[in-house]
Ligand SMILES: Nc1ncnc2c1ncn2[C@@H]1O[C@H](COP(=O)(O)OP(=O)(O)OP(=O)(O)O)[C@@H](O)[C@H]1O
Ligand SMILES: Nc1ncnc2c1ncn2[C@@H]1O[C@H](COP(=O)(O)OP(=O)(O)OP(=O)(O)O)[C@@H](O)[C@H]1O
Ligand SMILES: [Mg+2]
């Protein structure tokens with residue numbers, strides 16, 4: 001069964017895109033078929049994967065003029081494809097107005113794709129990269145997802161938004177998507193040189209317990225360099241600490257999936 | 261004359277809030293009277309300044325139930341006050357619907373405050389901290405501002421959104437606010453240990469020339485630690501590289517103001 005996971009956190013710059021690209025790549029590396037849906041008008045996930053052709057984009061999918069199957073294409077990573085984003089996505093919320101089905105556009109597009117897929121070649125994971133806001137695009141992602149994976153930077157301001165995000169997930173579960181749950185929280189940009197990182201890690205583990213993945217993604221410059229080469233860090237520098245952490249996260253995600 | 265400056269960049273986590281808090285503090289330290297308006301529902305600028313009383317907030321100001329003069333209060337920094345934000349701000353865009361004056365709510369609130377001030381004790385600088393999105397809150401800030409100060413993280417993804425932000429500023433100047441211009445671009449979280457930072461600095465200076473402040477804000481853990489103490493870094497650790505950089509930025513901002 002295809003699993004749909006939204007990467008969401010309204011706090012900016014916490015590693016949503018970096019996690020979508022590199023977790024997606026690590027899952028593909030162990031044999032899973034993965035689709036990344038770029039739902040951020042900035043299109044960082046598309047750029048980070050070298051997706052230059054944006055003639056069909058997630059804006060077209062959200063406005064119903066293109067199917068998800070037609071908008072997606074394979075990246076330079078085997079078994080990993082992307083539905084790219086363009087700046088047009090900024091207009092989606094205004095253009096959809098008060099139309100009653102506006103919260104389910106993405107869910108319906110994903111269901112149609114899954115229904116049309118060959119059962120022997122189906123997509124195993126759909127990862128949705130969300131913008132840094134709890135707007136209609138993120139609501140669409142939460143309404144479409146089986147679960148939410150929350151990247152959380154090991155910094156003070158990042159903690160502040162967590163309570164709000166968790167209550168928004170509750171609200172979406174109540175109103176739009178009863179199956180939605182928290183897949184897990186992944187701590188990102190952990191810097192062992194600073195006491196601040198350890199404080200945040202301790203606080204988050206104390207409050208959220210085993211909702212927090214045991215894998216922690218370290219701050220690692222190779223991770224920040226890789227998008228400028230249009231490659232995930234696993235292709236750019238397989239041996240670096242960033243790549244190894246995302247490989248570990250992928251196996252932890254798969255492990256959790258087995259238990260759900 | 262009171263100068264209104266918006267801190268905007270739709271890319272998340274680039275240092276908008278950190279710059280609003282610490283540039284505001286540095287301007288106050290040299291004798292300017294400063295008001296920070298927190299326009300981000302996350303309320304990070306309010307928390308970073310220890311603003312616990314949010315009984316009156318910028319949401320009340322935007323919906324017209326409270327004046328800006330009544331919502332603002334002094335922080336623990338002399339000559340620096342804040343109009344704090346609450347999560348209610350998330351509802352502003354939906355609640356304002358298609359009302360014709362919705363883009364000018366903040367501009368009108370700031371004008372009313374300035375008009376009512378004692379000329380011998382007027383606010384010198386108003387800094388508006390924007391959310392990571394080009395939504396109606398950010399549009400209000402751009403419509404109200406004399407100029408935009410763009411914090412830009414020394415990372416690859418941060419470059420990608422710059423062109424979009426500059427074209428949005430053009431659009432706002434054409435449609436809503438003919439005086440709006442770019443005050444400058446400040447490079448943040450510069451890490452001299454990585455080649456990536458230098459590449460971004462070189463690229464940005466080559467493309468934007470002297471729009472870029474000569475002051476570069478270094479990545480400095482004391483800056484990231486200070487909000488957890490509810491203090492700007494200038495109060496938390498005056499001698500650290502982060503504080504010194506923001507003091508330099510403040511004198512550069514004042515210098516540019518003289519030339520405008
Ligand atoms: N583990 C890491 N080590 C070093 N740099 C990182 C790491 N993870 C992310 N970064 C860098 O930090 C910045 C923010 O990450 P990213 O853009 O993935 O966050 P985001 O949450 O998607 O941001 P936005 O809120 O704008 O969508 C990027 O420049 C990225 O390259
Ligand atoms: N010069 C610096 N050195 C070290 N850390 C910094 C520096 N500037 C900002 N930070 C940290 O980086 C993170 C992002 O900064 P900040 O929250 O100010 O960005 P922002 O653009 O306001 O984010 P958002 O898009 O969510 O509003 C914060 O945790 C902050 O403490
Ligand atoms: Mg992103």
Ligand SMILES: [Mg+2]
Pocket residue numbers: 276277278300304390391
């Ligand atoms: Mg901020």
